[in-house]
Amino acid sequence: MAQELKRVRYALVGTGNRGTTMWGRELLAGWSEFVELVGICDLNLMRAERARSMIGSSAPLYEDFALMLEELKPALVIVCTPDDTHDDIIIRALESGADVISEKPMTTTPGKIERIREAEARTGRRVDVSFNYRFSPTAARIKELIEEGAIGDVTSVDFHWYLDNRHGADYFRRWHAYGAHSGSLFVHKATHHFDLLNWYLDSDPVEVKGFGQLVHYGRNGPFRGVRCKTCPHKGECDYYLDLAADPFLDALYEDPSALDGYHRDACVYREDIDIPDTMTAAIRYRSGVQVSYSLNTYMPIEGHHIAFNGHRGRIELRQYEKQPWTEPPADEIVLMKSFGGGVERIWVPHEAGGHYGGDNRMRDMIFKPGSNDRLRQRAGSRAGAMSVLCGLAALESSRTGGSATLPTLL
Known part of the structure; x- marks a missing residue:
């Protein structure tokens, strides 16, 4: 008779949208064989109560995180609170003997990165960062092409991300609109993009020249x-x-x-918003690769364009997530070979779940025993640190006018 699999006892901290859905309702619906929700913590107990009902759980509610750790002793803590609060929660969880999954970004300052990394090394526990874009089927196929040498060594990348005027505006309604909480969208949102670049290129960014302005939201209204x-x-x-x-x-x-006092529908034109809504950056990697990056937050389309240029050709993708016309339920990667090598169009079908199947694949990787991480998609604290540092360097450069190098914390 096969031995019953022991489920991971986890606690959820933060019951906003992401905590309630991705790491609450959806996780229990698809992975209850592997996990057990034993506690829910939020400073707003009314929100926690409503989230618990949506999740379909009977786990006890806590306002005091330290008390929850002491009474429940979870093996895993999933952190879905505002970005600037992650470090204290992660460190307390690690010191209690728990592993941690942190929503991105892992944190917001070099000092907080250093504290998290030190606590992880000291306690011997593990921090995972929720970089679900790595797990999307299309991203995985691009990574395979690069590693196969389909275009030779990559020399430069063009990477441009577009947030539509629903999704993009939403960041300016919420706590993300203040750099003290989010580190700006160079950190909160672009952490996904910089992590993808770091993972695709298997290298670290070393120097960034950034530009960022608030030209649409805030005082411009x-x-x-x-x-x-x-x-x-x-x-x-x-x-x-x-x-x-x-x-x-x-x-x-x-x-x-x-x-x-937190209103989810705050005015996108309030005058104290202090983060850019229009951002560009030039990034130099340790490997010598040069990257041209941009992020815009008020477009009529949602999605991104990325192209990898190499000695032997080019890989190009234009991915639409939302747009005012019908697109096929698949992504088209165009592989162009130099020197008469021709063009190959590679169609990658979308899968069920968020981020075209990336959310489900990431949860499989983390929770299902024996998962094969052949593409090194599972992201730890170092990956979380490097993407944040790249964003902070871009933000610093945009404010000082010079280029910025990444702090040598790692």
């Missing part, structure tokens, strides 16, 4: 209010968000805002 629900301009604002029309967001944020 034609009018402003405190939040959409009470705004006198809701009838004329392109960015009006009717929270009540989304039962999920309304339940998680509207009534719970009475406890913590």
Whole structure:
């Protein structure tokens, strides 16, 4: 008779959208054979209670993280709180004997990176960072092509990311709009993109020249209010968000805002927003590869364009995530060979789940025993650190006007 698999006892910290869905409801729905949710922690207990109901769990609720660790002793802690709070939570979890999965970015400053890395080494526990884009089928196929030498050694990369005027605007409604909490979108959002580059190229960024400006949201708006629900301009604002029309967001944020004052529909034009909405960077890698990168947050399309240039050819992808026309349910990678080698069009079908199957593949890799990580997709604290440091270097450069080198913490 086969021995029953011992499930990992995990605690969830932070019950916003990502914690409630990706690491709550979805994780238990698809991986309950491997995991058991034993505790839920949030400073807002009304939000935690509503999240627990959505997840379909009976796990106890905690406001005090240290007390939860002491009473439950989870083997794993999943961190889904605002970015600037990750370090203290990760370190406490590691010191309690738990492993950690941190939502990206791992943290927001070099000092916090150093504290996390030191605690991980000291405790012997493990930190995983949720870089799910590595696991998308299309990203995996591109990685294979590069490692196979399909275009010879890569010499430069063109990488441009587009957030549409729904997704992009959402960052400016929330706590992400303040650099003290998110490190700016050069960190919070671009951590995904810089990590993809680091992983694709198997090298570290060493120097960044960045530009960033707030040109669309914040003080650039034609009018402003405190939040959409009470705004006198809701009838004329392109960015009006009717929270009540989304039962999920309304339940998680509207009534719970009475406890913590956090409104999910804050005005995208409020004058104290202090992060750029339009960003570019030139990045030099230790391997010599040069990268041209951009991030825009108010486009009519969502997705990205990436191209790898090599001595023997070029790999190109234009991935649409949302757009005002119908696209086939697959991504087209175009492999162009130099010197008469011709063109190959490689179609990669989308898979079920978030990020075209990347979310599911990542959860399989982390939780299913015996998973083969042949492409080195599972990301630890070093990967988390390098992507954050690249974003911080880009932000520093954009503010000083010079180029910035990455701190030599690692």
